[in-house]
Structure formats: C-alpha cells, structure tokens
Amino acid sequence: MKKTMYEKIWDSHLVVDATGQAPLIYVDRHLMHEVTSPQAFEGLKLSGRKVRNPHSILATMDHCVPTKNRDLPIADPIAKIQIETMAENCRVNGLNLYDMKNPNNGVIHVVVPEHGFVHPGMVVVCGDSHTATHGAFGALAFGIGTSEVEHVMATQTLPQKKSKTMQVVVNGKLSKYASAKDIALAITGKIGTAGGTGYVIEYTGSAIRELSMEGRMTLCNMAIEAGARAGLVAPDEKTYEYLKGREFAPSGQYWDQALAYWKSLPSDEGAVFDATVTLDAADIAPQVSWGTSPEQVVGVDGCVPAPESFADEIKRTACESALAYMGLTANTKITDIPVDLVFIGSCTNGRIEDFRIAAEVTKGTHVAKGVTAIAVPGSYHVKQQAEDEGLDKIFIDAGWEWRDPGCSMCLAMNGDELTKGQRSASTSNRNFEGRQGKGGRTHLVSPAMAAAAASAGHFVDIRNL
Amino acid sequence: MEPYKKHESIAALMNRSNVDTDQIIPKQFLKKVERSGFGVHLFHDWRYNDDGTDNPEFELNKPAFKGARILVAGDNFGCGSSREHAPWAIADYGFNTIISTSYADIFYNNCFKNGILAIKATKDQLDKLMAEISANEGVRFVVDLENQQVITPAGNGFSFDIDPFRKGNLLSGLDDIGLTLKHEDKISQYEQQHKQTYPWLWV
Numbered sequence: 001m002k003k004t005m006y007e008k009i010w011d012s013h014l015v016v017d018a019t020g021q022a023p024l025i026y027v028d029r030h031l032m033h034e035v036t037s038p039q040a041f042e043g044l045k046l047s048g049r050k051v052r053n054p055h056s057i058l059a060t061m062d063h064c065v066p067t068k069n070r071d072l073p074i075a076d077p078i079a080k081i082q083i084e085t086m087a088e089n090c091r092v093n094g095l096n097l098y099d100m101k102n103p104n105n106g107v108i109h110v111v112v113p114e115h116g117f118v119h120p121g122m123v124v125v126c127g128d129s130h131t132a133t134h135g136a137f138g139a140l141a142f143g144i145g146t147s148e149v150e151h152v153m154a155t156q157t158l159p160q161k162k163s164k165t166m167q168v169v170v171n172g173k174l175s176k177y178a179s180a181k182d183i184a185l186a187i188t189g190k191i192g193t194a195g196g197t198g199y200v201i202e203y204t205g206s207a208i209r210e211l212s213m214e215g216r217m218t219l220c221n222m223a224i225e226a227g228a229r230a231g232l233v234a235p236d237e238k239t240y241e242y243l244k245g246r247e248f249a250p251s252g253q254y255w256d257q258a259l260a261y262w263k264s265l266p267s268d269e270g271a272v273f274d275a276t277v278t279l280d281a282a283d284i285a286p287q288v289s290w291g292t293s294p295e296q297v298v299g300v301d302g303c304v305p306a307p308e309s310f311a312d313e314i315k316r317t318a319c320e321s322a323l324a325y326m327g328l329t330a331n332t333k334i335t336d337i338p339v340d341l342v343f344i345g346s347c348t349n350g351r352i353e354d355f356r357i358a359a360e361v362t363k364g365t366h367v368a369k370g371v372t373a374i375a376v377p378g379s380y381h382v383k384q385q386a387e388d389e390g391l392d393k394i395f396i397d398a399g400w401e402w403r404d405p406g407c408s409m410c411l412a413m414n415g416d417e418l419t420k421g422q423r424s425a426s427t428s429n430r431n432f433e434g435r436q437g438k439g440g441r442t443h444l445v446s447p448a449m450a451a452a453a454a455s456a457g458h459f460v461d462i463r464n465l
Numbered sequence: 466m467e468p469y470k471k472h473e474s475i476a477a478l479m480n481r482s483n484v485d486t487d488q489i490i491p492k493q494f495l496k497k498v499e500r501s502g503f504g505v506h507l508f509h510d511w512r513y514n515d516d517g518t519d520n521p522e523f524e525l526n527k528p529a530f531k532g533a534r535i536l537v538a539g540d541n542f543g544c545g546s547s548r549e550h551a552p553w554a555i556a557d558y559g560f561n562t563i564i565s566t567s568y569a570d571i572f573y574n575n576c577f578k579n580g581i582l583a584i585k586a587t588k589d590q591l592d593k594l595m596a597e598i599s600a601n602e603g604v605r606f607v608v609d610l611e612n613q614q615v616i617t618p619a620g621n622g623f624s625f626d627i628d629p630f631r632k633g634n635l636l637s638g639l640d641d642i643g644l645t646l647k648h649e650d651k652i653s654q655y656e657q658q659h660k661q662t663y664p665w666l667w668v
Contacts (some may be wrong), residue, residue, distance in 0.1 A: 015655045016648045022630050024645060026655055028666060036548065038498035047642070055667075064496060078496040085498045119666075129547040143571050147502075147547035147578035147641070155645045158651055161628070177542055185577060194541040194567060201586075229570050250665035258665050266496065293483055314482050314540065415490045432487040432545060434510045 004175040006200045009140045013123045021375040023158035032059035034086040036127030040150035041089040048152045051093045059097040062107045067403035105378020108404040109133040109347035116246025120235040120262040132223040136216035140237035164274040166199040170207040172281040177462040180215035181446035184222035185287035189297040196228030207281035213242040214353040221348045225294040234266035289431045289444040293324030300461045306330035341424045342373040342454040346410035349427035350378025354447040361389040361451035367399035368457030374401045376408040412436045425453040466580045468638035470607045474534035478598040482539035486551040503607025504557030529603035535562040550580045577631045593621040
C-alpha cells in the first residue's frame with residue numbers, strides 16, 4: 001500500500017492500538033519552556049512518577065525573559081518565580097536546559113534546529129502550538145497541553161487520534177521579496193483558521209523545494225494558524241546538509257544508517273491524501289493581515305475589505321468587529337496604513353535569513369519619525385551570526401534597537417508590548433485581539449515588509465523598492 | 466478529576482466564532498506555576514473595563530448567565546495557542562460543558578483532560594440552541610453524557626457523538642497516565658526495538 005509521509009511516521013511510532021482506546025504513539029523528542037511545564041512537573045511529583053527518558057528532553061527559557069538588561073534581576077516577581085521553577089525542575093530531573101545566561105539560549109523553536117535535536121521521521125512534542133515548526137525536517141511535530149506534557153514525561157507516549165492528511169501544493173516561482181511567510185499567510189487566508197482542523201498538512205511543489213530550511217521552518221510554524229495539527233516538508237539534500245555536523249545529529253557510523261532511513265520517508269508516488277489545496281507561488285504578493293485573525297490577510301497591493309464583500313454571515317460579522325478593533329476603515333489602501341512599532345523576531349521569523357533580508361531592506365535608511373523598531377534575534381547564536389556579518393550595525397545605524405533573544409513581542413509576556421491603540425508591523429504569527437498588549441493592533445508581515453514599513457512609517461509594496 | 470455526572474444548568478450564550486485562547490486567558494496570566502485560580506481571569510480583556518470593573522456589555526456578565534455550567538459558543542472555539550490555562554480557567558470559572566460546531570484540536574484535547582465535556586453540534590442544532598437562549602436568557606439545559614443527550618425545555622435537544630474512550634474517562638474521572646502505564650510492557654518492548662532500529666537516537 002502506498003503511504004504518505006505522515007502515515008509512515010505514524011505507523012513506525014504506534015506502540016499500542018487496542019480497541020476502545022486511543023492509539024498510543026511513541027515520542028522521540030520533547031521540547032520545553034517555562035510557561036507550559038511547571039504544572040506538569042508538579043503533577044509528576046505529586047503522583048510519585050519520574051521522567052522516563054531525560055535525554056529526550058531539551059528545555060529553554062524564552063516566553064518571559066527580558067530582551068534587554070539581562071544582567072539585572074527580572075523585574076516581574078511572578079515571571080521570576082516561573083524562571084526559577086523551570087531551573088529547579090530541570091536540575092532535579094537531570095534535564096538539558098539552556099537557561100537565560102546560557103550561550104545556547106533562545107526561542108525553543110529556533111534553538112532546537114540549531115543543535116540538530118530534531119531529525120526526519122521523529123515524533124516531536126512541546127507544550128507550545130508552534131512546535132509545528134519542526135515539520136520542516138520531515139518530523140511529525142505538534143503542540144500539546146500541560147497534562148500531555150506530564151503524560152509524555154511519565155510514559156514517553158501519548159494517546160492520539162490519527163489525523164487526516166492534506167496536501168498543500170505550491171508550484172511556481174515567488175516574486176522578488178515574497179517569502180515563506182507570505183506563502184504561510186496566503187494559505188491561511190485561503191483555507192481559514194479552521195481549514196486544517198483534523199489534518200496534518202504536507203507541503204509539496206516546486207516553490208516548497210526552493211525554500212531554504214529557515215523558510216520551511218517559517219512555513220510549517222504557521223500550519224497551526226490554519227488549524228492543522230502539524231505541517232510537514234519531505235526531507236531532501238537541503239535537510240541533510242543542514243543537519244550534518246550539528247551537536248545532536250547522528251555522526252560517524254550512524255550517519256549513513258540514519259540517512260538511509262530518512263530517504264525512505266517521503267510520501268510514496270501516488271499516495272492518496274484526504275484533501276488537496278493548490279496555490280501558484282507567482283500569484284502570492286507580500287501579505288499583510290488587516291484583522292484580528294491570521295486568515296484576515298490581503299496582498300500589500302490590496303485594500304482593507306468591506307464587511308459587505310463577504311457573502312458568509314460569520315465572516316461578515318468577524319470583519320466588522322475586526323475593523324472596529326483595528327481602527328480601520330473599509331477600502332483603505334494597505335499602503336496607507338501607518339505603523340507605530342515594528343517587530344522582527346519570534347519562532348516564525350527570528351532566524352538568520354530573516355535578519356539578512358530585513359538588513360538588506362534597511363541598509364541606508366532610517367526609522368521614520370515616531371516609529372519604534374526592535375530587532376529580537378531568535379537565539380544567541382542567531383545574534384552572534386548576525387553580528388559577525390555586521391547586520392546589527394545596519395539596524396543600529398538605521399535607528400533600530402538590537403535586543404537579546406526571546407519570544408518578546410510575539411506574545412508580549414516579558415514586558416515588550418504595545419500600548420492601547422498602538423499599531424505594529426510584526427513578523428510574528430498571531431494578530432488576535434490583545435496578543436501584543438491590550439488594545440494593541442497587530443499586522444502580520446514578512447521581515448522584508450516589516451523593515452520597509454519601519455523606514456516609511458507605513459506599509460509599502462517592497463516589490464517596487 | 467471529578468467524574469462527569471448528568472446535570473441541569475443555566476446555558477450561557479457566546480455568539481462569536483473563532484474565540485481564541487488568547488481571549489479565553491490573556492498571556493499576562495500565564496506566569497503562575499499552579500493549575501488553580503485562573504477562573505477570575507477568564508476572558509479578562511473582554512470581561513473587565515480598564516478600571517477593573519465588570520464590563521456590562523460582555524455576555525457572561527449578564528445576571529441571567531450567572532452560575533452557568535454550560536457554554537454555548539460559535540464555530541472553531543479555542544483556536545490558537547496550546548495553553549492549557551484556557552480550559553483550567555473555563556473549569557475554574559464553573560463551566561463543565563461547551564457546545565459548539567467545532568473546536569481547535571489542541572484545545573479540544575485539553576478540555577477532556579480537565580473534566581470538560583466539549584460537545585460537537587451541527588450548525589442547525591447550534592442555531593436552535595442559540596435562538597432558544599436568546600429568547601429566554603437564563604434557560605436551563607440538561608446534559609446527559611451517559612446517554613449522549615442534550616435536553617432543552619423548548620425541545621431543541623439532540624443526541625451527540627463522542628469518542629467512547631473520552632466518554633469513559635469523563636464518566637469515571639480516570640487519570641490518563643495510569644491507563645497508559647497499564648501498557649508498560651508494550652512501551653518497554655517498543656523501546657528495545659527502537660534502540661535497535663534507530664541506535665543514533667540513544668547515543
């Protein structure tokens with residue numbers, strides 16, 4: 001029988017499939033951060049259970065950490081307790097933790113690939129919905145709740161319902177400055193935030209093969225924004241090249257053995273998907289979200305839609321309330337929308353490639369009057385790499401703030417946030433009401449689009465620069 | 466976990482779709498290291514005015530919905546972040562049942578881990594429930610998990626489907642981890658084979 005990649009990974013990880021019970025699947029890698037783990041450790045302790053395979057876990061601190069003045073004590077006492085709890089839980093259980101002061105520290109989904117901790121064919125979980133990022137390596141990676149974090153620590157398995165499969169085919173060539181982020185936003189716009197519910201998406205087509213590993217991570221990262229359990233890209237030479245030589249990648253005699261296994265993973269020719277969605281990369285303009293859901297997006301050459309343009313009543317009502325919250329008028333040109341703050345960073349767009357393209361657009365410009373622009377590398381390694389390439393200087397000379405790594409304004413837990421009514425151009429993944437601060441208005445864009453908005457003070461069509 | 470019992474309760478109406486977990490429990494409340502006490506922050510940014518007083522415009526602040534254990538909400542409830550703080554807040558506030566047409570995957574799983582029954586209704590069934598509540602705020606519905614029935618005074622009730630495994634766990638209040646560990650021999654066996662097949666993962 002011909003199998004999709006998802007089915008191959010599922011079958012090879014099935015531990016128990018008994019009637020009357022959810023199938024149990026084996027978990028190879030478990031990623032952790034400080035926000036969704038403390039109650040799981042508490043539960044484990046109360047029930048007298050132990051972490052089954054400490055070597056399967058890699059932990060970091062990212063959500064609550066300050067992105068400046070790291071040498072000072074954390075000002076927020078509750079965040080401080082959470083950070084200290086994480087350190088203590090990892091110490092007691094013998095887990096590998098990249099704490100705030102560690103040179104490997106950064107956003108979990110940026111740090112993990114840097115160290116080659118996820119490989120093709122693995123099952124990977126984390127108490128974080130953006131775990132889907134690691135599907136870029138051909139691993140089945142998905143977010144779980146805290147009860148499930150505890151379950152995986154205790155048993156190395158998870159009861160799971162098998163998902164349906166969706167193939168998203170993107171053929172053709174992206175226009176200049178259109179990126180993986182724009183593909184991700186365009187897909188969410190096309191199928192909606194519930195379009196992928198119950199599915200695992202596999203991204204295929206020539207435009208996907210063309211993407212770098214960083215681009216594939218950006219794309220898979222936002223599979224959850226389309227409602228999917230996970231996103232997958234079949235491994236290829238780029239994947240193997242990326243992994244080779246990294247700390248947790250197989251080496252020596254094991255490399256060839258692992259490689260042979262990885263090459264067996266891509267979906268069989270003629271394997272059947274439960275659904276297929278097709279996009280042409282050439283049609284994807286740089287995207288800007290205009291509303292309070294990642295499906296509310298439009299090309300930068302478009303306008304804010306009018307509620308009456310939606311035939312569906314639910315979408316029409318959602319548009320009305322989004323426009324009210326966002327302080328936008330229907331039919332306003334996207335390029336006429338001003339911004340107050342620009343954020344480049346997050347597990348979606350906090351990698352070296354993102355800062356390279358943003359620096360290219362920023363070089364020789366200056367942040368517009370009244371605009372604050374912050375660049376937050378996804379990890380200390382990204383920060384170092386950028387500094388080695390002189391990118392930090394380009395941002396600083398242009399009036400940007402060059403920060404330490406963390407989730408920062410993606411979810412605004414660490415004090416970096418919008419004030420009421422402030423409008424951002426943000427390379428993060430969610431534009432929900434209040435996501436970047438109560439009353440804050442978020443527009444999701446690519447790093448190149450964010451950089452262009454910083455110097456112009458409003459959105460610009462970077463294809464015309 | 467408390468076993469889920471048949472009950473009659475006020476059904477509160479939240480006629481919005483795509484309610485995301487950032488709204489259910491905003492991020493400023495995710496810094497606690499305990500599971501309890503999140504109910505007071507449920508829907509914080511919608512529920513309270515800037516000065517901390519109740520926002521009378523917010524649906525759950527209506528006096529008729531006080532004490533509701535059933536929440537009737539629009540499509541794709543619980544989308545976005547995986548935070549289990551969302552169902553913790555919902556349960557701590559007092560809800561043990563949600564009725565919608567659809568839920569985001571992670572949120573749906575999280576509900577059942579916390580004794581919350583998330584019922585999937587058809588669009589037509591949901592529309593009728595919403596109309597019944599709108600016409601008679603404070604109306605009480607009966608939810609009978611054993612027989613998979615929602616019963617309403619105006620006769621808009623229906624029977625619903627649910628995975629038998631999830632149903633059993635809710636009714637018994639059983640701990641998932643304990644159930645899984647009954648398969649300890651199979652897990653160990655799998656691990657031995659895993660070490661043989663993928664030795665590079667164990668060095």
